Amino acid sequence: MTRSGVRLQKFIAQAGLTSRRKAEEWIRAGRVQVNDRVVTEMGVVIDPSVDVVKVDGHVVEPLPTRRYVALYKPRFCVTTLYDPQGRPTVMDFVTSIRERIYPVGRLDFDAEGLLLLTNDGELAHRLIHPSYGVKKEYLVLVKGHPGKWFFQKWRDGVYLEEGKTSPAEVYLVKRERLGTWVRVIMHQGWYRQIKRMGQVTGYPVLRIKRIAYGPITLEGLKPGKFRELSRQEVRELYRLTGLNREGL
Structure with missing residues (x-):
């Protein structure tokens, strides 16, 4: 153990095992070891690169740094990690990110606009899951001039x-x-949903551009460029999906 580093309960919480408060309860209950010595007092500081922490005998592995990225996906690239046909993928535009991140949902090959990428699996799952109803906003060009119907x-x-x-x-x-260009706000994300809605209602979709995902927008981004989300933006995504993460 060391005098500089991270508090033990915070390390356990950041590893994704539980909340910081619950981690303190585990420590007091004698369930936590540091370098094979049971620790029951508060205020212990560890160096994750040196000290070995165990809970109930199992080694606690630190999570990689969480990354949250907003990318302006250009048209004519696929929303996958790899394409067997050799087409460009969205990952080609985030090569400077060292951590392994993944797209949150997808945009069609010929669609453009806002795409979120992260290595925070729980947040990504909740953003995609329809029960959380996170809104997505699009500009859509349909063929012809639809009326009120x-x-x-x-x-x-x-x-x-x-x-x-x-x-x-x-x-x-x-x-x-x-x-005709229309603005569409949806809380759903079935496969190629917007295109199929246009086809069924007699106005085929010619272009799709996603301009917002929850509180995150395309503002300041150009096709093929990305930015890291601010801490406040990540907090807002947590709030929308009912997550409670410490350290933000």
Whole structure:
């Protein structure tokens, strides 16, 4: 044990085993060892690179540094770690990140816009899971000039193979000669859902650009560029998904 480093209970919490308060209870109960010596007092500081911590006889491995990235995914690249067809992947744009991070959900090959990447598996799972209802916002170009029926249909829900879609917020942005831009806010993410909704309602989707994922936006990003999320942004994602993480 060392006088400089991290407090024992914080180390256990950061390893993802439990909360800091619960870790203190484990220490008092004699369930924690440092270098094979049982520790029951508070205030012990360890050096994770040297000291071996065990809980109930099992070694506690520190988690890698958590990374949270917002990428402006360009069109015509796949949202995978590797593509057997040799197409560009979103990972080609985050090579300067040393930690192994993963896309949160996906965007179609020809879609563009905001994509989150992280190595925080629990947060990623909750962001994707429909029960947490984290909203995603898109600019969508549909072929033609839809009328009120189209907007109402998307707001009410469209019947697809999986069933009826959840109501979406849909707003007219602008009409062009051959198509119409609409803003779509959804809390759902079925496979190619927006494209299929357009097909079913008679207005094929020509372009998709995701501009927001929960509180995170594309502001300040250009295609192929990324930025690290701020601590406040990560806190907000935790709040939206019901996570409670210490140290942020």
